[in-house]
Amino acid sequence: MFHMRDKELSKLITRNLKNMNLNIQVMHVCGTHQDTIVKFGLDSIFNECGVKIIQGPGCPVCVTTPEEIETGIKLAENGVTIATFGDMVRVPGAKKSLQAVKAGGGDIRIVYGINEAVELAEKFDREGNGKEVVFMAVGFETTAPATAAVLLRELPENFSVVSCHRYIPPALVRILGMGEIALDGIIDPGHVSVIIGAKAYEEISRQYGIPQVIAGFEPIDVMMAVWMIAKQVEEGRGEVENEYTRCVAYEGNEKALKMLDEVFEPGDAKWRGFSVIERSKMVLRKKFDDFNAEKKFEDILAEMEGMEFKEPPGCRCGEVLRGLIPPAECPLFGKACNPAHPVGPCMVSVEGACNIEYRYKND
Amino acid sequence: MCLAIPGKVLSIDGNTAKIDYGEGTVRNADISLVDASVGDYVIVHAGFAIQILDAKEAKETLKIFREIIEEDNA
Ligand code: SF4
Secondary structure, eight states, X not given: OOOOOOHHHHHHHHHHHHHTTOOEEEEEOOHHHHHHHHHTTHHHHHHHTTEEEEEOSOOHHHHSOHHHHHHHHHHHHTTOEXXXXXXXXXXXXXXXXXXXXXXXXXXXXXXXXXXHHHHHHHHHHHHTOOOOEEEEEOOSTTTHHHXXXXXXXXXXXXXXXXXXOBOHHHHHHHHHHHOSSOOSEEEEEHHHHHHHOGGGGXXXXXXXXXXXXXXXXXXXXXXXXXXXXXXXXXXXXXXXXXXXXXXXXXXXXXXXXXXXXXXXXXXXXXXXXXSEEEEEEEEEOGGGGGGBHHHHTHHHHGGGTTOOOOOXXXXXXXXXXXXXXXXXXXXXXXXXXXXXXXSXXXXXXXXXXXXXXXXXXXX | OOOOEEEEEEEEETTEEEEEXXXXXXXXXXXXXXXXXXXXXXXXXXXXXXXXXXXXXXXXXXXXXXXXXXXXXX
């Protein structure tokens, strides 16, 4: 659609990076960025330039907790139809995954987006079969506006949502605040930024003095973003810059932001690999209780009380998500754990660091 | 999941627009999150257009990058 490849320019950027004699560590938080980086071998190019690049908690399915997955499992086991994205059905809850529930006769539907889930509920409603449809809504600010827009419409009574939506900036603050990993810069996720705008990151750079660059998803976008970060490091700056100007405005998408605010309010929540992150989850506002599955099916979900949730034995997703280890450092990587038999969510999801690493480096 | 792809708005019917993704791929998307008009380029994620793309900026991106890098080398 638009021509975005330029080999010669890539070489020019690489040469410039090399001349800078860098030794920096940069984090991004987006599966789609990781895909570009690994697919086009940018990780080794950056390595040669003294830039280590790490995927942090940028995989919505990966950071969703087993408790949240179990909510869907409990509902499905009680005859509710669960509609969600493909990656969600293979991640285990307390003991099993939604896929296992499906194999046992549960009604689990993989949908491409929330509209398909609503259509299914409408169909059930017309047929008068009395079935309930629950959409397991995962995703960051990129995905959540669709959920908000739909909840602001007239909906069939048999439709409701489990919100697992999360805000990205609080996770960045947590990573920087924990200080487990030394970072010289952050590549901000382009399509989250489409919604929240460059302004959403400014406070973070002010507080931590860290360079941030919003980047698109072509190889040239990521290369340019790394160069812009390197430039900031060299000049001792720590500010928010926007490389993805063709899609990201300073204010973001104000229409979408307004809808988000109308439907959700920030709540504290655990992320896989992290303890509770304050104000990081999009919780449905009270006026949407009728469409909030966690309220609607309170009685069924009360059975989850006292349940214990453990990470899959041996899985080091938590450390992968905090950027502490690369996938290959997990002893199970490529052995007991592979995309056909994933042990943890970072191998299940196509946005997980383990899955991406395996797909492009082991095939 | 945060994958979003650009397409051109061919026609609009309420909240739904026909989007041309090129190479003969035409699909519907929900445009309630943007104020799009026919002829606009939008980026679509999970069935929803999430922003109108600045086509002029997109066409000049490589040129602008080159200028920035060359200026740095000057
Ligand atoms: S390789 Fe598998 S087991 Fe190891 S961290 Fe990744 S998902 Fe978990």
